[in-house]
Amino acid sequence: MYYAGFDVASKGSYLYVQDRRGRKVEGREISTTRAAIREAFKKYRSSLIEVAIESGNQTRWIYDELKKLGVRVYVVNANKVKAIAASKRKTDKIDARVLSELLRVDALPHEVMMAEGRTREMRDLMRARQTMVEVNTSMMNYVRGLLRQEGVRLPARVFSQSGGFQQEIKGRLPAHIVQIIARYSELIDKMAEERKKLEEKIK
Numbered sequence: 001m002y003y004a005g006f007d008v009a010s011k012g013s014y015l016y017v018q019d020r021r022g023r024k025v026e027g028r029e030i031s032t033t034r035a036a037i038r039e040a041f042k043k044y045r046s047s048l049i050e051v052a053i054e055s056g057n058q059t060r061w062i063y064d065e066l067k068k069l070g071v072r073v074y075v076v077n078a079n080k081v082k083a084i085a086a087s088k089r090k091t092d093k094i095d096a097r098v099l100s101e102l103l104r105v106d107a108l109p110h111e112v113m114m115a116e117g118r119t120r121e122m123r124d125l126m127r128a129r130q131t132m133v134e135v136n137t138s139m140m141n142y143v144r145g146l147l148r149q150e151g152v153r154l155p156a157r158v159f160s161q162s163g164g165f166q167q168e169i170k171g172r173l174p175a176h177i178v179q180i181i182a183r184y185s186e187l188i189d190k191m192a193e194e195r196k197k198l199e200e201k202i203k
Contacts, residue, residue, distance in 0.1 A: 002044060004051035005099030008032060008058055015040055016096035017049075022104060027097065032058065034065055041069050052103040054078035054095075055112050063114050073114075080109035122202070129198045136191045143184050150177060159188055 002025060004017045013032045017025040030036045041049075050072040053059060059075055066073045081099070102108045115123050140159050147154060150173050173181075 002047060002049040003100050003104040004044075004049060005096040005101070005103065006051050006053045006062075007095040007099065008053055008056055008062060010058075014096040016100045017044075018100050018104060020104065022101070032062075034061075037062065037065050038069065041066060041071055045070055050074060050103055052076060052099040052108060054081060054099070060114065074103060074108060075112040075114055076108050077110075077112055125198060125202050129195060129202065132191055132195045132198065136188060136195070139184055139188050139191070143181060143188075146177065146180065147173075150174075 001020045002017055003020070004015060007014045007016075009032060011032055012029050014027070014029050016027040019025055030040045041051075051066060052074045053062060053076070055075050055077055063073050063075060076099075081102070099108075144154055152173070
């Protein structure tokens with residue numbers, strides 16, 4: 001049985017592998033690419049191997065790639081790997097080695113479950129919708145704040161009526177403010193349309 005620690009970075013990641021007795025099998029840096037990862041792990045395909053990686057913004061595709069190779073992947077919350085966080089000499093090499101060792105002695109924190117299939121699809125759609133809502137809200141708040149600086153207070157649900165308030169402010173405000181409001185109003189309306197399309201897909 002082999003136990004690997006894989007410390008992921010944007011361009012170059014570090015792989016550390018040891019056997020069941022804790023003897024080092026290899027430790028080296030590899031490119032953070034699909035081809036390099038396949039090349040690094042393919043020699044273990046016929047053996048039993050587990051790999052520990054920290055959760056991050058590249059975890060999903062690496063997880064998928066390793067699963068295709070038949071590798072058992074243990075994803076952990078980066079904030080909970082105290083042995084790494086507490087290390088004064090935090091380097092990629094130390095991180096990968098410690099991940100490998102904690103995996104070997106079954107001392108890693110609780111595993112992060114990776115969503116797959118329809119569950120992953122639903123999560124992506126929901127997060128995309130939530131981001132749209134947040135961006136839309138931010139734009140509406142900006143418009144309200146800009147108009148408030150000009151002494152104009154908008155009604156509570158004014159943005160639910162496409163461009164309904166622009167005629168009221170025309171002629172009352174400086175031309176550049178009217179131009180800004182017009183552009184933001186278009187974006188807000190467009191974002192609302194796209195959000196509805198996502199909501200239909202979610203349903």
